Amino acid sequence: MLSPPAQLVAYNLQANSILYYTLGLGITLADVLGDSDAVRDIYTSNRTTIQTAVNELLWDEEAGWFNDNTETDLKPQDGNVWAILSGLTNDEPRITRILDNLQSRWTQWGPTSVEASHSYVIIVSFRSINIFNRLAMQYHRLSQASS
Numbered sequence: 001m002l003s004p005p006a007q008l009v010a011y012n013l014q015a016n017s018i019l020y021y022t023l024g025l026g027i028t029l030a031d032v033l034g035d036s037d038a039v040r041d042i043y044t045s046n047r048t049t050i051q052t053a054v055n056e057l058l059w060d061e062e063a064g065w066f067n068d069n070t071e072t073d074l075k076p077q078d079g080n081v082w083a084i085l086s087g088l089t090n091d092e093p094r095i096t097r098i099l100d101n102l103q104s105r106w107t108q109w110g111p112t113s114v115e116a117s118h119s120y121v122i123i124v125s126f127r128s129i130n131i132f133n134r135l136a137m138q139y140h141r142l143s144q145a146s147s
Helices: 011-035 037-057 077-085 094-105 123-146
Strands: none
Touching: 011 037, 037 094, 077 094
16 A cells, blocks of 8 residues: 655645634634534634644744654745744744745745755746745734734
8 A cells, every 4th residue: 555645644734724724714704604603613623723733743943944744854835834824823933933944945046945955946836935925924024013
């Protein structure tokens, strides 16, 4: 039997960040539709479980950003940006460290790839990461201004 790739195993950062964000939208929708408190409570409980697990299991304090999953020390750009945008991490010192690390990967040709050394993220991935990085930096600036 084939094993799934490491990035799909055990607490994947990007998948959990997107799920966390989606559950937040579900809470809002449940409120708008007047769903029972039980529905809201299930979504809230799942969000709390995801947030706790990701922050405890995937945060790399020494490096200053999240690992992709529990099976690797790969620090993905997309997953770390999603952790900020989704609100999965709302700790300002962590957000600042993540953004600094993301910015450190940018060169005149774009961000370097963490999966393949000495190469760059191109085409669709390049555009996505560029957009995510810009949004994350905007979010960070706005949150700093409102503090």
